[in-house]
Amino acid sequence: xxxxxxxxxxxxxxxxxxxxxxxxxxxxxxxxxxxxxxxxxxxxxxxxxxxxxxxxxxxxxxxxxxxxxxxxxxxxxxxxxxxxxxxxxxxxxxxxxxxxxxxxxxxxxxxxxxxxxxxxxxxxxxxxxxxxxxxxxxxxxxxxxxxxxxxxxxxxxxxxxxxxxxxxxxxxxxxxxxxxxxxxxxxxxxxxxxxxxxxxxxxxxxxxxxxxxxxxxxxxxxxxxxxxxxxxxxxxxxxxxxxxxxxxxxxxxxxxxxxxxxxxxxxxxxxxxxxxxxxxxxxxxxxxxxxxxxxxxx
Numbered sequence: 001x002x003x004x005x006x007x008x009x010x011x012x013x014x015x016x017x018x019x020x021x022x023x024x025x026x027x028x029x030x031x032x033x034x035x036x037x038x039x040x041x042x043x044x045x046x047x048x049x050x051x052x053x054x055x056x057x058x059x060x061x062x063x064x065x066x067x068x069x070x071x072x073x074x075x076x077x078x079x080x081x082x083x084x085x086x087x088x089x090x091x092x093x094x095x096x097x098x099x100x101x102x103x104x105x106x107x108x109x110x111x112x113x114x115x116x117x118x119x120x121x122x123x124x125x126x127x128x129x130x131x132x133x134x135x136x137x138x139x140x141x142x143x144x145x146x147x148x149x150x151x152x153x154x155x156x157x158x159x160x161x162x163x164x165x166x167x168x169x170x171x172x173x174x175x176x177x178x179x180x181x182x183x184x185x186x187x188x189x190x191x192x193x194x195x196x197x198x199x200x201x202x203x204x205x206x207x208x209x210x211x212x213x214x215x216x217x218x219x220x221x222x223x224x225x226x227x228x229x230x231x232x233x234x235x236x237x238x239x240x241x242x243x244x245x246x247x248x249x250x251x252x253x254x255x256x257x258x259x260x261x262x263x264x265x266x267x268x269x270x271x272x273x274x275x276x277x278x279x280x281x282x283x284x285x286x287x288x289x290x291x292x293x294x295x296x297x298x
Contacts, residue, residue: 015040017102018047018092025081025114028143034066034075035092035104042098047073050093053110054086083110083144085202111198116140116208119153119194124181124216131186133216135179140196140208149175150201153194157181160189160215174199189217 016038023033033049052059066075087107094101119137126133139151153176157169173179183190192214197207 013040013042013099013101015102016042016045016094016096016099017104018094021090021092021104021106023090023108023113025083025110027117028141029080029082031078031081031113032075033062033078033090036074037072038094038102041094041101042096043070044098045072045094045096045101047092047094047101049073049076050091051078052089053082054084054088059089059091081110081143083114083142083202109202111144111202112204114142114204116142116196116198116204116206118209118211119196122192122194122211122214124192124214126183126216126218128186128218131183133181133183133190135181135192137177137194139177142203145201145203147201148177150199150203151175151196152199153179153196154207155179155181155192155194157190157192159185160191160217163191183217186218189215191215 018035018038021033021035023031025031035047037045037047049062049065050059051062062073062076062078064077064079065073066077068074088110089105089107091103091105093103117140119140122135122137124133124135135155137153139146139148152172152174155169155171155173156167158165158167168184169181171179171181181192194211195208197203198205
């Protein structure tokens, strides 16, 4: 495949080949390749990327180029990429009206350029008696392996109110999908995050992305316990208080007896019509005398 390009490359312009070529595989099936134009390449130089997954497969040209402001191809996105055990071959050649452009080629282990996703379905369940918490997760998804033993994991735990501080717990574990964390403070809320790297198989040994933070701890459990305690304690305390008050007599102090209504202004005898009329006349005559005295004083 490269024979014809090697002949042309000898006649090509130095410094016209691309520079800083790199590729990364992410989200399991996507691959992004980028490069920079040769420092001495003519302004009208255009580049084209081809790749071959293995010797048994045909070469393919990029179908989705990434272009710069001058519409020059500066990268490519590949879809439905799968990782094999053989090195893949990449070639970028160029064209220009002014001169021949040097090509660039490279063999790459695809698994080494895969950016691992974080572990998924992370859960934490805490034992309130033993004060230990069991962390469960599922391995990152990759296209070419489903073995838990292919991964190692880093687990970081910190207090929720001290996320910027040094983690209080760090563990690196080979394989598996669970870990036990012993809480030193049952009244604290914790935050956990994880990431994965290849440990064996054809998996990238570089650490992948951190997971989203996972909160766990006793704050919610304590709140619910308090509510349950209050629901039981308040009625119980009320019953005990009523009982003690009845025994000690404090009930009368807390709830004094309400006095009865005052006697009416007139008694039954006053309801006699003749007596009532006599009293009214007596009161009227007294008022007249008071008025006369007042006039004399004036």
